[in-house]
Amino acid sequence: MKETLKKLVEAYGPPGNEINVRNIIISEIEDYIDDLKIDVLGNIIALKKGNPNGKKMMFAAHMDEIGLMVTHIDKDGFLRFAVMGGVKVHNLVGERVQFANGILGVIGVESLKSWKDIDVYKLFIDIGVKSREEAQKKVSVGNSCGVNRDFLALEDRIVAKSLDDRIGCLIQIQMLKQMKSIVPSHDVYFVFTVQEEVGLRGAKTAAYGVYPDIAIAIDVTIAGDTPEPPKVDLYLGKGPAIKIKDVSMITNQVVKDFMIDTSEKYKIPYQLEVLPYGGTDAGAIHLTKDGVPSGCISIPCRYVHSPSEMVDLHDVHYAIQLGLKLIESYK
Incomplete structure (x- = not known):
């Protein structure tokens, strides 16, 4: 699993340029799915077939990372x-960057x-x-x-750029691999979206095309366990977080209860997330057509939107579970 994650996080993939990440994901999942298509925006829509007369369930994680143009x-x-x-502009000074053609530079x-005057207009890239x-x-x-x-x-913690949201992509990959011999009672769509970081754009078209009966985004959230942290009760290693709200959505009550009840039934550690800023693909999905009941599984992450984001693998394993x-419990 670490080798797959290494490939994912080190891949180049700013918004609108997710092709390298997409190719890695397809190579990982193609033997575990029944159908795959790439939509016009570039989303991967992978289907694990179940009962054709059953409902449709959708998971979503985004492939893109923050970037520069x-x-x-x-x-x-x-x-x-x-x-x-x-x-975050202050994180950029001295950082190395890579272009799609492999050209490297330093900021x-x-x-x-x-330093209070620092602004993107004060920065430049030097390619030598x-x-x-x-x-x-x-x-x-x-x-x-x-x-x-x-x-x-x-040890049990991973540091990398673009864990937001390649860690969500990894979780979906692992879910598919562990489902190989399972036929669900309903169709399950695993969607890997584009352009989340610039407005949840891929999720809008993907959800419109799939139009699921229920949807779960998988993304990161801020951790509150560092010195003088944001005032949130979210900690590395204490389980994935079940979202209550963020700026983009208030979680559907039925979906929230379903996620909590399932966690408690199977004794899966979890936390509750109330995020004071930011959003996920679920923010676009839940507004699709006449509405989609949606929720989000969040992985607590330190130093989000920095070159060295950090997650705990215990949270990742519990999120997969x-x-x-x-999937097993949804009827």
Whole structure:
């Protein structure tokens, strides 16, 4: 499982450029599904068939990561950029980035009177060239890049960029692998979405196409267990979180109770999540057509939207168990 996660988190995949991640996922799941299609936006919609007369259940995790896009190349070959998604600018200084063609660069900052003045317009990418003409042979305006960081295993905890939400993708992959010999009582769709970080875009089209009877997003959430943390009761290693609300949704009461009851029935540790900011694919899914009862399984994560996000593998294993039991229990 760690090897699969390493491939996922180290892959290049800013919003709109998820193809490398998509190819990894397809290679992992193609032997465990009954049908697969890629929709117009680039979502993977994988089907595990059950009773054709039964209901439709959908899980969703997003493939994209926060990223940057080149907006200007100056005469000396330095690249200015815009952010894609909730990039924390102070995390970028000194970071290495990678473009789709493999070109690497480092992020520098103009001289500042105070670090309070730091802003995306003060930053630039240095790809080691001496002129605009030389830079344009390697990178163009409109090219995207993402942080270049290696996977790191610290015993039961994983540190990597893009655990938001490659960890959700891994959970869905593992659920499919563990379902190999199981025929569910209903069709189960495993959707790997695009462009979540820039507005839940892939989830909108995928949910419209599938139009499930119930949907569960799988994503990360902030942890509240570091020095002077956000005031949330979420901790690494105490189980996945069942979402109560975030900015994008209030969890459907029936779905929330179903998830809690299932966790308690099978003695799966869980936490309750009330997120004061942010959202997940469930925020788009629950508004599809005339509404889809939706919920979310969240993995507590330290340092979200940084180059070194951290999760605990115990939470991941429990999330896989919970997802499988939800499939088994849904009627």
